Amino acid sequence: MLVAARELLAVRSPLDAELMVSDMIGAWWGRRLRGGDVEQVLGEGLVDYAAKAGNPAALTLLVAMAYLGTARQGAKAEGAALALMESGVARPSWADRVGAVKPTGCFVSRDEYGDQDTVVCTFAYRTDHLSGSPRPRRAGPTEDRHAMVLVVDYNMRGMARDAWVSSQVEKLLEQARSEAESNEMLRFEEIEPDQARALLESAMKATREPPGRRTPPPVSESYGAYHAFARARLKALPPGRKRPAPLHGEAPYSRDRRAMLAAEFLASDAAEHLSDPSAASRCADHIIDYGCDQDFGRALRVSPKKCETFLLSWLPRKVMLSPAEQEAMPHVLAAWVRFAAARTGLPEPGLRATLDAVWEATAKFSEAYRDPTAFGLPRALVERLLPDGDLSALARRVFAFPLLEGTHGDVDLDRLNPADDADRRVLLEIDHVGEGDRPDYEEHLAWHEEIASRLWEGDPPELWEAAQRLLDLGHDRHDVLHVLIEIAERIGDHPDELAAAFDDIADIPDEPPF
The missing domain is CATH 1.10.150 (DNA polymerase; domain 1)
Structure with missing residues (x-):
């Protein structure tokens, strides 16, 4: 990436520089690294590497990342860029203009179905500002108008699924107006900049937090390349709305x-x-x-x-x-x-x-x-496992409580309700017959209750995803449960850390901790 940043030395337009760097750091957007945060390992790692290189190409990259990076990346890049400039490293001609923009209008094209919004935010660069810093400082006259376009899909939880940038602003707006005039299923209108910011921040957050964390979100191929640019441009829009205006x-x-x-x-x-x-x-x-x-x-x-x-x-x-x-x-x-x-x-x-x-x-x-009864599950059993009707919970609840039919001694398993705490305890005790003499039996059973309750509720979703990965590798159910317990016991009541730990499980270690 530092070698590729040499091309920035020949660039004259700050817009071109921003788009090039946004494309570069978009290479890891939506990706995962085992054992570390990708923005920290790669993003901040790139900033540190460029700071040590200390050459003009490194400075151009740091100047752009001071504006386009995450908060931590931006702060580190700004400090490193200032240090390099003070040491005499030549900065590019566009350095003082990166991100020095003001909004010139926000518009939305909406279909009458309400399926999606295409939001167009237009900006222009300011022409007078303070120099000597890698970040913009003051407003002035504008030039180089351009449009940032994001598509928000409400059939995909309101996520932003596509993005691009155009310098043909008037042509873009005229085309949108023309399409709305000729199609009664489309509307094109101007919206307040703070409304656009609230709508797009909500959409980008939904894209950043997909239901399953192991795969990138279902966006267009170009979205990652424009993500950093869009994230930075939204900060140029005025805040003021805590959430988007009510839809329809x-x-x-x-x-x-x-x-x-x-x-x-x-x-x-x-x-x-x-x-x-x-x-x-x-x-x-x-x-x-x-x-x-x-x-x-x-x-x-x-x-x-x-x-x-x-x-x-x-x-x-x-x-x-x-x-x-x-x-x-x-x-x-x-x-x-x-x-x-x-x-x-x-x-x-x-x-x-x-x-x-x-x-x-x-x-x-x-x-x-697929009706569960078609697979041989009695409806009465399914109804005990799904009192809330949540069909997606069936597999993980069967995994948590496999003993729900027949008898054990004088206990009629068909009468036990896995949604009831007392009955749940009995079911787990039966699942651990023969282990009552172990010294930590009560504590061990309590942890099984904890995992069973989490599986029942699906909290966090990464728990059941981890269990499925281990089962697919051929591991025994009880061994899988013990690995999940070890993680829950080690992490404690820290929801984000617990979800990340479950998400990182790829296999059971050669010497399981049980």
């Missing part, structure tokens, strides 16, 4: 409001053809919960992509449906689409496209949704 103006839904909305739907003309009111009611509850909990409180938002994701991804992973509910769900969802579209004013083309998507997904739904 919807307020949070309480349980009572959700129940009222379900009742309104079931009493509407859209639902009059549904033949099983009981199943329809439960299906409506799932649809509303999905909109409220997974889509920023937008229970009434419908789109082809949202309905497809709900039917083919979320339901099969998260919800335990009865056979009647499985049969009714596509029909209830289609009725909900008609009901919601009338309430929100979704244009007719959007309504037709969404209904088409529901019916196209219906045939796939029977294949995507």
Whole structure:
């Protein structure tokens, strides 16, 4: 990277320099290193290495990283750059202008479905400022206008999934306006800079914190290259909003409001053809919960992509449906689409496209949704393991409590409830028959209770992910549990450290600590 930084010596534009360095440090964005934080090991390591090199190429890299790096990287890079400049190392002509920008306008292109926002923030460089520092200090006239574009996807938890930069600002804005004028499913409007900052900071945070930490988030190939640039540019926008403005103006839904909305739907003309009111009611509850909990409180938002994701991804992973509910769900969802579209004013083309998507997904739904009873699990057993209906919890709860049927001595296992603390203790004692004479039996059993409770709740998610990796390698269940216990006992009550420790498990050591 330091060799590549030599190219920065020939660059004249601060924008080109910033984009080049953003691309360079984007090489490790979203990646993981075992036993260390990638931003610390590689990012801060690069700053330290450049500081020791002490040549003009190193200085150009440090100047850019003082603006584009993380807070720790930026502070270290600024100090190192100042030291090199004071020692007489020549700095590039653009050094004083890196990051010396002011916002000139913020805009958003939104589809009527509410699936995504394309946010355009325009900036220009200031032309008078103090020199001698690798960071901007003062405002002045502007030049070199450019646009930063980020795409926010609300079907992916509101994450920023794409980013790019354009110097053709007027052409970009005119194209967005033209597309909105010719397509009734698009809107293009100007928004306040503080609103843009809040929206994009929330989106970039969602991208940075994907549900599973072992793989990079599902973003475009170019996102990593622009991530550092976008993160730095957002700081040039005025703060003021702690969170984005409410999407489509919807307020949070309480349980009572959700129940009222379900009742309104079931009493509407859209639902009059549904033949099983009981199943329809439960299906409506799932649809509303999905909109409220997974889509920023937008229970009434419908789109082809949202309905497809709900039917083919979320339901099969998260919800335990009865056979009647499985049969009714596509029909209830289609009725909900008609009901919601009338309430929100979704244009007719959007309504037709969404209904088409529901019916196209219906045939796939029977294949995507796997009823646990189809694999030989009695429904009564599944209901004991899933009192909350969270289908995604089934495997980890079966792993935590494998002895739930039959008898042991005079204990009827079918009557024990793994969600009850007292019954949970009995189940774990039975799982440890023959170990009662070990001196640390009570303490050992208490740690098994701790791990079993965490597996039951899925807290942290990395715990079950680690267990699955070890099981896939062929390790015995009890050995896996003991490794998890050793980590929990060593880390203690430090949630982030505990999650990171579980996330780092790749195999059981040759000499397990038990």
